[in-house]
Amino acid sequence: MGNNNGYLPLFETKSSRRPFLIKLYVLTISVAICVIWVYRVRYLPVEGILERWAWIGMFFAELWFSFYWFITHLVRWNPIFRYTFKDRLSQRYEKDLPRVDIFVCTADPEMEPPIMVINTVLSMMAYDYPPEKLSVYLSDDGVSELTFYAMLEASRFSKYWLPFCKKFNVEPRSPEAYFQIEPLDDPVKTKEWLFIKILIDGRDPLAMDNEGQRLPTLVYLSREKRPQYPHNFKAEAMNALIRVSLRISNGPITLNVDCDMYSNNSSSLRDALCFFMDEEKGHEIGYVQYPQSMMNVTKNDLYGNSLNVIFKMEFPGIDANGGPMYIGTGCFHMRVNLCERKHCNEHKVDWKRVADIKIEGNARDLEEECKVLASCAYEENTQWGIEVGLKYGCLLKDGMTGSSIRCRGWRSVYFNPERKGFLGLAPTTLLQTLVQQERWSGGELQILLSRHGPFFDGYKNIPLKLLLSYCIYFLWAANCFPTLYYVVVPSLCLLRGISLFPKNFYGVMVHFKAGGMIKGFGCSKEQHPI
Numbered sequence: 102m103g104n105n106n107g108y109l110p111l112f113e114t115k116s117s118r119r120p121f122l123i124k125l126y127v128l129t130i131s132v133a134i135c136v137i138w139v140y141r142v143r144y145l146p147v148e149g150i151l152e153r154w155a156w157i158g159m160f161f162a163e164l165w166f167s168f169y170w171f172i173t174h175l176v177r178w179n180p181i182f183r184y185t186f187k188d189r190l191s192q193r194y195e196k197d198l199p200r201v202d203i204f205v206c207t208a209d210p211e212m213e214p215p216i217m218v219i220n221t222v223l224s225m226m227a228y229d230y231p232p233e234k235l236s237v238y239l240s241d242d243g244v245s246e247l248t249f250y251a252m253l254e255a256s257r258f259s260k261y262w263l264p265f266c267k268k269f270n271v272e273p274r275s276p277e278a279y280f281q282i283e284p285l286d287d288p289v290k291t292k293e294w295l296f297i298k299i300l301i302d303g304r305d306p307l308a309m310d311n312e313g314q315r316l317p318t319l320v321y322l323s324r325e326k327r328p329q330y331p332h333n334f335k336a337e338a339m340n341a342l343i344r345v346s347l348r349i350s351n352g353p354i355t356l357n358v359d360c361d362m363y364s365n366n367s368s369s370l371r372d373a374l375c376f377f378m379d380e381e382k383g384h385e386i387g388y389v390q391y392p393q394s395m396m397n398v399t400k401n402d403l404y405g406n407s408l409n410v411i412f413k414m415e416f417p418g419i420d421a422n423g424g425p426m427y428i429g430t431g432c433f434h435m436r437v438n439l440c441e442r443k444h445c446n447e448h449k450v451d452w453k454r455v456a457d458i459k460i461e462g463n464a465r466d467l468e469e470e471c472k473v474l475a476s477c478a479y480e481e482n483t484q485w486g487i488e489v490g491l492k493y494g495c496l497l498k499d500g501m502t503g504s505s506i507r508c509r510g511w512r513s514v515y516f517n518p519e520r521k522g523f524l525g526l527a528p529t530t531l532l533q534t535l536v537q538q539e540r541w542s543g544g545e546l547q548i549l550l551s552r553h554g555p556f557f558d559g560y561k562n563i564p565l566k567l568l569l570s571y572c573i574y575f576l577w578a579a580n581c582f583p584t585l586y587y588v589v590v591p592s593l594c595l596l597r598g599i600s601l602f603p604k605n606f607y608g609v610m611v612h613f614k615a616g617g618m619i620k621g622f623g624c625s626k627e628q629h630p631i
C-alpha cells in the first residue's frame with residue numbers, strides 16, 4: 102500500500118479478475134462469432150439479387166453485434182473496486198478539510214413533492230462533516246412557494262434533526278427514510294420569480310442547533326426564467342448554482358444530486374475527499390461518480406430500472422479503463438473542472454490555503470449580489486454553457502459536460518461503497534421509462550457525433566480503450582438498426598422461401614456446442630438451403 106517514503110494513500114484500488122469459467126465462456130463465444138463470419142462469407146448466395154443483399158445485410162448486422170460484443174467484454178473483462186481510508190484523511194486533514202457545496206435541483210412540485218425535496222436537503226445537511234464548511238443549495242425551477250416554505254421549515258427542523266443524527270449516529274439521515282413515512286402529494290401553483298434566500302448562514306456564530314453546535318449554510322434559489330430566454334433545464338439551474346455558491350461559500354468541492362436522491366451514508370463526503378486529497382493521485386481526479394441506486398425498484402424490475410448491469414458490472418470495468426462518465430447525480434466535482442478549461446499536471450491544490458479563504462459580506466448583501474448572477478440575462482454573450490459550466494445544446498447535458506471534462510485531461514473515479522451513498526427514485530411506469538431511455542440513448546449518440554465530443558476533441562486525452570468502452574452507451578441508440586434488420590428481414594425473407602440461417606439449425610447448435618466449430622456451422626453444402 103504505502104511506498105518507500107512511508108506515504109500511505111487515502112484510497113486503494115483492487116482489481117477483481119473475472120472467474121476462469123466466465124473468461125472461457127467469453128472466449129468460446131468469440132470463436133463462435135468468428136465461425137459465423139466464416140459461414141456468411143463462405144455461403145454467400147451467388148444467384149438472386151434479393152437473397153444476396155439480404156445475406157449481406159445479415160452479415161453487416163452480425164459484424165455490428167460482434168463489435169458490440171467486443172466492446173462490452175472489453176469493459177467487463179477486468180473490473181476494479183475502490184476503498185477509502187477515512188481515518189487517515191481525518192488524521193492528516195481534519196483541520197484543513199475543504200468547504201463543500203452541495204447542489205440539489207428540483208423542478209416540478211407535483212412530481213417531486215416538497216416533502217421529498219426537504220428530506221433530501223436534510224439528509225445532505227446531516228453529513229458527518231464540519232458544518233461551518235458545508236453549504237447546501239436548493240435550486241427550485243418549479244418556483245413553488247410551497248417548496249420555499251418547506252425549506253424554511255426544514256431550516257428550523259434541522260436544529261433538532263442534526264444533533265439527533267449525530268448523537269445517535271443515525272443512518273440514513275433523511276427523516277422520511279429513517280421513519281419510513283409515505284410522502285405527501287400536494288398540487289401547487291407556480292409563477293415566475295427570481296428569489297434567493299440564505300436560510301441559514303453557516304458563518305453566523307448565532308446559527309446554532311438546539312445543542313449549541315454550528316449549522317451548515319442553507320440556501321434557497323429560484324433563478325429567473327423568462328419566455329424569451331431558453332432556460333436549458335437542469336444544466337442552467339446548475340450553472341446558476343455554481344455562480345451563486347462561488348459568491349456565498351466558494352467550496353472547492355461540489356456535490357450535485359437530484360431532489361429525489363437522498364444521502365444514505367453520512368460518510369460520503371469524507372469518502373470522496375479521500376480521492377481528491379490523496380497526495381499522489383488526487384490532483385488528476387476531476388470527479389467522483391457514485392452509482393444511481395434506486396430505492397423503489399420492485400422484485401421483478403419489469404423495465405430494468407435498477408441499472409444493475411451498468412453499475413455492478415460495467416462501471417467498475419470502465420473505471421479500470423480510465424474512469425466513468427458523469428451521470429448527472431451523485432457526483433462530486435472539483436469546482437475548477439466545471440469552470441476552468443484544462444487540467445494541468447503541475448497544479449496541485451494547497452488544501453491548507455484553500456481552507457483559510459474567508460467570504461466577506463453579510464447575508465443580505467450577498468443575496469442582492471447573487472440576484473444578478475441568477476438572472477436570466479446573465480449568461481448572454483458569455484461562455485457559460487459553451488466552455489464554462491454545464492454544457493447546453495444536447496439532450497444529455499451531464500454526459501456532454503462529463504465528456505468535455507475528460508477531454509480536458511481530468512480523470513474520473515467510480516466509487517460504490519458497501520453502504521450505498523445515495524438512494525433515488527426510478528421511473529415507475531412504462532411511459533416514464535421509455536421517455537427516460539429515449540433521452541439517454543439519443544443524448545449519448547449526440548455526444549458521440551458532437552464536434553466537441555470525445556472522438557473529435559478528446560482522442561488525445563482519452564485512451565482508445567476508454568473511448569471504446571464509452572461506445573457501449575454512445576452506440577446504444579444506433580443498435581436499433583441492426584436489431585430491427587435482424588428481426589424483420591429474415592421473417593420477410595421466409596415468406597418468399599429464402600432462408601438466411603442454416604436449415605438444420607438444431608444440428609448446427611449441437612455441432613457448435615460439441616466443438617465442431619472448425620467445420621463451420623456443422624452443415625455441409627447439401628444441408629445448406631441455397
Ligand SMILES: O=c1ccn([C@@H]2O[C@H](COP(=O)(O)OP(=O)(O)O[C@H]3O[C@H](CO)[C@@H](O)[C@H](O)[C@H]3O)[C@@H](O)[C@H]2O)c(=O)[nH]1
Nearest residue numbers: 206207208209242334335338359360428429430499537540
Ligand atoms: O428544468 C429542469 C428540469 C429538471 N430539473 C431537475 O433535474 C433532475 C433530473 O431530472 P428528471 O426529470 O428527474 O430526469 P431523470 O431522467 O430522472 O434524471 C436522470 O437523467 C438526467 C439526464 O437526462 C440527469 O440529469 C439526472 O441526474 C438523472 O437522474 C431533477 O432533480 C429535476 O428536478 C431541474 O432542476 N430543472
Ligand SMILES: [Mn+2]
Nearest residue numbers: 359361526528
Ligand atoms: Mn428523476
